[in-house]
Amino acid sequence: MQAPDTPLTHQRRKDARPAELTAAALALFVERGFAATRLEDVAARAGVSKGTLYLYFGSKEELFKAVIREGIVPVIEIGEALLETYRDDPEHLLREIIFGWWKMIGSTPLGGIPKLMIAEAANFPEIAQFHYDEVIVRIRRLLATALELGQAKGVFRQVDVVAQVQIILSPLLMLAIWGHSFACCDRAGIDPQRYLEATLDLILNGLRKPRGNGENGDAP
Amino acid sequence: MQAPDTPLTHQRRKDARPAELTAAALALFVERGFAATRLEDVAARAGVSKGTLYLYFGSKEELFKAVIREGIVPVIEIGEALLETYRDDPEHLLREIIFGWWKMIGSTPLGGIPKLMIAEAANFPEIAQFHYDEVIVRIRRLLATALELGQAKGVFRQVDVVAQVQIILSPLLMLAIWGHSFACCDRAGIDPQRYLEATLDLILNGLRKPRGNGENGDAP
DNA sequence: AGTTAATAACTGACCAGTCAGTTATTAACT
DNA sequence: AGTTAATAACTGACTGGTCAGTTATTAACT
Known part of the structure; x- marks a missing residue:
């Protein structure tokens, strides 16, 4: 009843996380605006916990900066x-x-x-x-x-x-x-x-x- | 040291309040966005307390609706x-x-x-x-x-x-x-x-x- | 005195940010 | 190869501050 090769959680993918997080953040920031977006939702959309988000970005505003910097x-x-x-x-x-x-x-x-x-x-x-x-x-x-x-x-x-x-x-x-x-x-x-x-x-x-x-x- | 004819507070101006509140709300909603705007700031800008705002508008969203309805x-x-x-x-x-x-x-x-x-x-x-x-x-x-x-x-x-x-x-x-x-x-x-x-x-x-x-x- | 506009202190839900603990991965040593 | 120690990625419950909305009280007007 379980696929051991693809656990949904605790996957370790340091390299891919930042881009996945900024992609999720972009989508939600655009849809809802910065203030109305919850970081928990961003993390969930990136398939990760809120704590993990903070391993890669120091704050909500830092995440926003990253979204804009790497964007266009x-x-x-x-x-x-x-x-x-x-x-x-x-x-x-x-x-x-x-x-x-x-x-x-x-x-x-x-x-x-x-x-x-x-x-x-x-x-x-x-x-x-x-x-x-x-x-x-x-x-x-x-x-x-x-x-x-x-x-x-x-x-x-x-x-x-x-x-x-x-x-x-x-x-x-x-x-x-x-x-x-x-x-x-x-x-x-x-x-x-x-x-x-x-x-x-x-x-x-x-x-x-x-x-x-x-x-x-x-x-x- | 005080002008008793123009008390800064407790003025009773039922008729003028709604328009003053929507004007204040429009300015702040536009500048900061809906979610990032505090109703206390809207009230202050209209020269009124937050409680007063709720005498005229049932909720933050109602205030927003009013702003848009009476706007353009x-x-x-x-x-x-x-x-x-x-x-x-x-x-x-x-x-x-x-x-x-x-x-x-x-x-x-x-x-x-x-x-x-x-x-x-x-x-x-x-x-x-x-x-x-x-x-x-x-x-x-x-x-x-x-x-x-x-x-x-x-x-x-x-x-x-x-x-x-x-x-x-x-x-x-x-x-x-x-x-x-x-x-x-x-x-x-x-x-x-x-x-x-x-x-x-x-x-x-x-x-x-x-x-x-x-x-x-x-x-x- | 009674009524109503206005206030300011209060409450509770929500959420950014934290951290103690868990799990995967790697390295070291048999 | 198997066992174990060490590390690094990840998690989710928790905290503290903020703010929408409420209410007890005060002030103004009739």
Whole structure:
């Protein structure tokens, strides 16, 4: 009546624990918020006792810091690499950034981080500053470069790049946020692919020079 | 050494209390989140003791419900009235909706509600549903009407209206959310007027028919 | 004097963080 | 190979502080 090879408890897996704990914490922090999340629930979700959690993280806030630190930062580098690959085609670059973001961040558990960080930024200014410096600023810089590239190539109009970068990011962030907030209310919510396609449609038509090329205006 | 005409305590102002309490609660819920907000702090901010709060609201959750119920809903009606006023000029209508939203909601304490509702939607599905039905759906409908009006008039291209409505709302919501989250990190954050102007710029250029009119492409 | 708004002291549930004890793994020594 | 000692991962009951919600009392107004 018992499988001795896989005891449910007292397994010793020092290496795997931290990542399993931060994954569990991310999921619960995103869903409930930092204050409303019980560490006992985090531990249970990671298949471990509360005491074990404290072997790896000194406090609830330390756990939060770890979640944010190891979260999006590694993925950003991949995004920045796109710049080199598509340097000669700004419209294609923009498309790759947007759909790449969805594939690597938005549609993964990391997609909860925007909601989490927005909710907790005022309570944890240090962590917010880190996320701002290491994620937000870098994504903005990447997008700004894409826009400036397009302007230099004469594909895009002259626009307020600083403002447009933030504006263009908004629909992406809101898509991710939505999935972790009102998605349940929004029965038959819109398909992400369709939403992103429409986003790209608005952005490209909004940025392109008014008379540049012939093909334009596609009906849905 | 004391002003007997204005005692700081034991003032009897039954009528004014509820609104003062919900205003205090809105501010603190937005800043800290529901769970991390202490009712003692809410009461103190409203110049009242915790016991008094319970004379007017049965529980912390009731207080939250009241905050959301009396929050944005009344302002929505004003927005919907714009439709009649600017029915014949869709671009102008869009501009009025966007800047009206900023003036009546985004730049006021109500501007915190998007952050608050996003953070708490999963914890309070009922309240989320109410806000979704009474605020989100109605704002979307207003914007959708504006777009369809523009298409009918031949000013706007044929676009995926359902998607575009959500996309267009995103930069507005993010502007409000930003002010209550990362604004502190973002020293010298962008001016809201400039941001909204750029938003309208992208949207109108993105929606307009490619060859419709002569004047286009303004440099910042 | 009676009524009601407001207060402040109080209670009890909850949860972050601790620690004494348990179990698995490794090492040492036959 | 088998026994035992030592270590390190893990557990869960416990504690102390915090805070939502209650209540006995006080102050204001009629």
